[in-house]
Amino acid sequence: MTSISAMSPLRERPFRWYFLSRSVNLVGTTMSPVALAFAVLAVDHGTASLGMVLAAYTVPLVVFLLLGGVIADRWGRHRVVQTSNVLAGVVRGVLAILVLSGHADLRTMVVLAAVNGAVVAPGLPAMNGIVPQLVPRDQLQQANALLSLTRASLMVIGPSAAAALVVGIGPGWALLIDAITWLLAAALLLPISLPAAVPTGSTMLEELREGWLYFRGTTWLWLVVAACGVMNALAEGGLTALGPVRADETSIGAHGWGLAMSAQALGALGATLALMKRRLERPLLSGLLACSLFGLPMIVLGAWPATAPLIVAAFLSGIGVQVFVLGWHVAVQENVPDQMLSRAYSYDQLGSLATVPVGQLALGPLAAAYGIGEVLTVAGTLYVGIALLTVAAGPVRALARPEPATASSPAALT
Template structure:
């Protein structure tokens, strides 16, 4: 493939508008954690911040399956526009309260819970819409482009938020986040896609059908179960033990060194997205699980020698590997799961991921008080590697190949399915 063809997905008008909308909203989303943290700390304590973040995540988890059903029932473009407007309103309300000095922990908590509930509709709808606006042959490239936008904004957004918080204040950074969602809603309004043909059934039946579709593919549910553990290790072992060990080894790692390590991980992911725009993954899950297994390396390295000099290069490799998994996973789902069930299946997938976050942070937080953190990190890395290799050895994971297709997804008919 020529280098110029790496951007072919952007020639598709609908995908181009979706990409523009997602990039704009991600810019605001990447700023939100920094802005929200300082906004809450202005009116409360670290305990209050933890309560707000937990409340938002819980609301997201509670409504995630409902969001999947609604996104498969209604036009996903409409679901995304409404959810973006709702996000702009809730985040804008938090910004107004902070700017005017009327914010309280309780008011911010309520609004962020609403914001989390709205995200439960945004994410499944987005996953399903990518399939509708992208020709099958360009799904890998489209997912790589989406990842490029996400990883790029994760580098730019926090830095921009820090500048705004240090200047006008946290409220204005939150206001900018709200504005990005309003602008993204306008971009989504430019999409022109026919609705999918769906039968009207009860929500309970829709959930059962989604679950049936989710469990239909062995490779799908096995990987989701595996990543329920892997994500807990990733979040807990890396994001809890990493900062802790950074403070315990200021000469070799420290807070600044840990920041470089996290940045290196994002750099590796961004570089890999560029590669994946023109390198076809013939076996998306085989290569994806190999890529995911590379994250065991920085975990083990964190336990063996908490040093920025060692962790930065291995974090680049791990970030690239995780990007291979992310793109391969999305492509495998989008090529094999029927378009009419994509949002529901995605919501079950996301549920496993989000449930793992509080589990991982809690478990590793407790373990770090009774065991040596370096030993925990090294052991976590070995367990991570074993789980990846066991999952990789499953025939349905190892053998799954790309669907050979060159036409756009037929949005008015059922997609062909393949068993895992």
């Protein structure tokens, strides 16, 4: 790895506004997982309840991802992100009001989660695909690192703050803050003006097929996405859906769970700071080796459910997932043609998320049948094994970065 300049993307005015928008949005979203988890558990404490709500969000998210990728490449990524943010803010605001007023029930939460997934979906491939339009190509790692730094920094205090709100005045206030930040994030994108997308003359179906042919023909891309599909199912069904339940039934509790999530963010923060000035030469090799650490919290929750070891495992997992996320975005943004980028991201997100509802819905009943500790231990072990096995594939292990350019400009302007 070689040294790189850390703050140079902030000299680009469009990126500064985008960076501020994402930062404001993350203030709320870093609190919402803890708040949502305990809001659901307050309504229905069954082992499958949180998994049902999460799956209700994920299924429409997956269904509309591909359409979102095509729309973003055709009509402008920042406009798609703005619209998605406004709609998501409204839906999340309705949920927060219902929770605060005591009128929320499991069925309503499932319905609102489904609507939320549908409106968030188009914004995801646009959000990831917009970064190369805002900074020069040779600053992509720094730009993604700055975005990750904000997320990691806020994740340090977000889960603990949410846990404090849950214990003190209930989860509804954290959910309301989340809703407001989505609306503010949309407003902060207004100063950004990007060149309009160039019409291709193709139909949306033809562009969707073109994206699929590119995705299928790029071995490292589909191979990592396939592995992430299985790993995400294990992580969402295990750590996200069963983790709070396991914490709530043991000495860990809501407070310990919040501390563990903050420790995970501290690990991510440390990894981000290290990578802001060091160039990843083998982004997928480094990323997947580090990503295997994300299985540790599930193993600890299953075999040794105590606050101290969970905090250590969560810290290491934060390091691992942050190295992977940064390496993955750099690999995709540097190697996928710009006119294909949102569609590539939409297939990436589709493949990574399509199996998540299976994990969210299946692991709860499995935990009820075989024991939550046993299921979490097996899920964590499988996660580690799949990450390490994927590294063995030649196209993944060998993918290197292009040499740094002496001068470049944002892709949209070249």
